[in-house]
Amino acid sequence: MSDKRRKGVAIVDTDKGILVVAGRGKRFILPGGGAEKWESRKKATIRELYEETGLKTKNIVYLFRYVGSKWHAHGGKSIRNYAKVFLVESEGNPKPRHEIKYIAFWKTGSNLNLTGGTKKVIEKYLRDYKQ
Known part of the structure; x- marks a missing residue:
């Protein structure tokens, strides 16, 4: 049995590519995170x-739901992300803040080290929503 974690995920698709972020380990993910109870x-x-x-959000559109694989938080608790994925139009220049140490832009053929879940979400976006 795993705990359900409600999560919001942003796809910021720019001329440079899709914005991805990473902590110290340089495994890139889409920006986003767990929703507070309220x-x-x-x-x-x-x-x-x-x-x-x-980045400040100018426009946000719901795209799809994504259920992630189970993962273990500190302390061994098993967690599964239940994410809603949004296409975000933003303003500003992205800079790493808080736990984020690296910012990059992913394009097809890029050799960035993406997590498995991030790859699946980007593939679904490109296949089903990218015009």
Whole structure:
């Protein structure tokens, strides 16, 4: 049995590529994070994008749901992310903040070290939503 973690995820698709972020380990993920109990996943996406990169959301559109693989938090607790993925139009220049140490832009053929879940979300976005 695993705990459910409600999460909001941002796809910021720019001319440079799709914005991805990483902590010290340089495993890149899409910006976003867990929603507080009082918070919608949409609001969590907006908050986390700003906290992690300094980007302000101009427009946000819900795309799809994604259920991640189980993972173990500190202390051994098993967690599964239940994410809502949003396409975000943002303003500002992204800079690493808080736990984020690296910012990059992913394009097809890029050799960035993406997590498995991030690859799946980007593939679904490109296949089903990218015009």
